[in-house]
Amino acid sequence: MKLLAIDDNQDNLLTLSALLKAFLPEAQLITSQSAQDGIRRAGMEAPDTILLDIQMPGMDGFEATRRLKASPATQHIPVILVTAHRSDSACRVMGLECGADAFLSKPFDEAELVAQIKAMVRIKRSEDALRQERDSLDALVQRRTAQLSEANRELQEHLERLVENEARYSRAVRGTSDGLWDWDLVSNDYYYSPRWKELLGFADDELVNRPETFFSRLHPNDQPEVQDALCAHFLGQTPFDLELRLRTREEEYLTVRCRGQAEWDEAGEPVRMSGAITDMTERQLMEEQLRQAQKMEAVGQLAGGVAHDFNNVLTVIAGYANILKMDLTPESVHYGLAEQISAAAERAAQLTRGLLAFSRKQAISPQRCDLGEIVRHVEQFLGRIIGEDIQVKTEILPEPLPVQVDLAQIEQVLVNLAANARDAMPGGGVFTIATGLREGSSYAHGAAAGKHAVIIVADSGEGMDEATSRRIFEPFFTTKEVGKGTGLGMAIVYGIVQQHKGSISVSSTPGQGTVFTIELPLVEGGAALQPVLGQQSVPQTGSETILVAEDDPNVRSLVDMVLSRHGYQVILAEDGEEVVHRFQAEQHGIELVLMDIIMPRKNGIEAYAEIKKIQPGAKVLFTSGYTADFIQSRGMKEGVELIMKPVQPMELLRKVREVLER
Numbered sequence: 001m002k003l004l005a006i007d008d009n010q011d012n013l014l015t016l017s018a019l020l021k022a023f024l025p026e027a028q029l030i031t032s033q034s035a036q037d038g039i040r041r042a043g044m045e046a047p048d049t050i051l052l053d054i055q056m057p058g059m060d061g062f063e064a065t066r067r068l069k070a071s072p073a074t075q076h077i078p079v080i081l082v083t084a085h086r087s088d089s090a091c092r093v094m095g096l097e098c099g100a101d102a103f104l105s106k107p108f109d110e111a112e113l114v115a116q117i118k119a120m121v122r123i124k125r126s127e128d129a130l131r132q133e134r135d136s137l138d139a140l141v142q143r144r145t146a147q148l149s150e151a152n153r154e155l156q157e158h159l160e161r162l163v164e165n166e167a168r169y170s171r172a173v174r175g176t177s178d179g180l181w182d183w184d185l186v187s188n189d190y191y192y193s194p195r196w197k198e199l200l201g202f203a204d205d206e207l208v209n210r211p212e213t214f215f216s217r218l219h220p221n222d223q224p225e226v227q228d229a230l231c232a233h234f235l236g237q238t239p240f241d242l243e244l245r246l247r248t249r250e251e252e253y254l255t256v257r258c259r260g261q262a263e264w265d266e267a268g269e270p271v272r273m274s275g276a277i278t279d280m281t282e283r284q285l286m287e288e289q290l291r292q293a294q295k296m297e298a299v300g301q302l303a304g305g306v307a308h309d310f311n312n313v314l315t316v317i318a319g320y321a322n323i324l325k326m327d328l329t330p331e332s333v334h335y336g337l338a339e340q341i342s343a344a345a346e347r348a349a350q351l352t353r354g355l356l357a358f359s360r361k362q363a364i365s366p367q368r369c370d371l372g373e374i375v376r377h378v379e380q381f382l383g384r385i386i387g388e389d390i391q392v393k394t395e396i397l398p399e400p401l402p403v404q405v406d407l408a409q410i411e412q413v414l415v416n417l418a419a420n421a422r423d424a425m426p427g428g429g430v431f432t433i434a435t436g437l438r439e440g441s442s443y444a445h446g447a448a449a450g451k452h453a454v455i456i457v458a459d460s461g462e463g464m465d466e467a468t469s470r471r472i473f474e475p476f477f478t479t480k481e482v483g484k485g486t487g488l489g490m491a492i493v494y495g496i497v498q499q500h501k502g503s504i505s506v507s508s509t510p511g512q513g514t515v516f517t518i519e520l521p522l523v524e525g526g527a528a529l530q531p532v533l534g535q536q537s538v539p540q541t542g543s544e545t546i547l548v549a550e551d552d553p554n555v556r557s558l559v560d561m562v563l564s565r566h567g568y569q570v571i572l573a574e575d576g577e578e579v580v581h582r583f584q585a586e587q588h589g590i591e592l593v594l595m596d597i598i599m600p601r602k603n604g605i606e607a608y609a610e611i612k613k614i615q616p617g618a619k620v621l622f623t624s625g626y627t628a629d630f631i632q633s634r635g636m637k638e639g640v641e642l643i644m645k646p647v648q649p650m651e652l653l654r655k656v657r658e659v660l661e662r
């Protein structure tokens, strides 16, 4: 033990030292002869007990006690005040108030001194131990608190991540619109997500979360397959992924793709399985549409091909019939017969045009015509499409409405609209076509500003609801039974109107008929309008030399005959190579080359390029039964002169003159 004695009297300190050596040898004594020095040493040496004299010059023992007890470094050291008289009670009271722990009086009684010191040291030691305990407890608490709040923070973060994950997860699930299921194989608890039930047409609380909800709704024919797949999956052999049918609220079967994944315990026993069902209706519908589209594509190609070959035949029939008519006088019986032939050929040409439009390979050959005249022309054969119990009305604006259109295509639009109107009026009704003029366009986008010619097509049929009218322009959208509707009519109409930079809109009320409004840009300026119907002008003749290249012998001789009869010198070639040779040989005599585009050995485009090399100014006029996209894909530039097959003799003569006179 370490003791500090503070006393100004050197003799007292020596006496004390001697006493302690004799009676408390384990004590180590430090001495100090002034209060200030004593306080300093107490802070430095940290003694177990301080013996402090009261009467000292400068600072007395009371003040020194007060200071020792006020400083954190020394406040826990017991202080024994040494008084001069044993019975000085005022002095003891004062000492206690200053914080002294015990008293001794001089001269010292050895036994009391030792006992007092020992007691003080004991008290100090146990107090120290207590304090240490308390301090370490405090530290522990602090450490624990810090750890706890760290754990808390982590937990909070974890929670936030969980909440975020949960939200993300449910968004994703909602996005897939899959229905989820979860099966506890041990307790046989089953869970179906609300979406799972919704897919079958049920609200969340309408189906119980029991295994039989699934198994009893499973199509009987799918049961064995599902059982097998489950067993195989539980044995860890195969993924669980199959299409199956579930019975819906309406007692229909919904085809779903059902996928799942089991979990196994350590013993390899499956304990849980979860998965999802995906509605396959949309997919099946799309597959169905794809099949339909592929079928249409194939049919379209077939139709386009037939129409092309058929055009050549028609050219011959109509051509010879026209030649016959030219040779006859209108009064003769044969003239009438020839006229019947050309009328029939015209109808057939109409058909091939329809086929080409259907195969979407109709050539675009826009010409400037009066819309009113087109409508009048269509009106003539509309009766055949629309049937007798439907009344056809036309209201045509008296002044001409010049539009730049492909006649055949605009006719196609009207024919398709008429066919739909007929289907919408099985019990008869009124079908109206009206034309009009509109300043600007009713559409902010799409159609350009400026004047527009308007065609209004209305029927008094069954009409349609809004959901239907929103979809009618979609290819393959039809409300008609299989075999009756193709769903292409309105899609073609839409495509054609778009191609003409126009717009189309529909307005309909169930039971009250339908009105379609088509706007086409009006062409302004005074250029002459081309007549819609074949013109009856006098045949134009000429004497120029024309090189004709055509691989079809019938068409070749027809063209030869038509041109020769009207004064032209004709040189014939059978294919692309021959036409180039002939041109090379006789180039200066040839004023016009009339050639088919599709020919063996060398096609018209290639022959054209070579002829242009021989004579850059050569005039060339093409004939073709093929279509605009086909021709363009073969490298034909716009602005090249083209006559569509079937070639009509009048049209041919007119076009030939037109090109020659340029």
Ligand code: ADP
Binding pocket: 416, 420, 421, 424, 459, 461, 462, 463, 464, 468, 472, 477, 478, 479, 480, 484, 485, 486, 487, 488, 489, 490, 491, 513, 514
């Ligand atoms: P389709 O006539 O082969 O069904 P369309 O493309 O011509 O195909 O027409 C698509 C659908 O638009 C029709 O099935 C019909 O439901 C609806 N529709 C078109 N025109 C009319 C109309 N004038 N009146 C009522 N419904 C119509």
Ligand code: MG
Binding pocket: 416, 419, 420, 487, 488, 489, 490
């Ligand atoms: Mg239709």
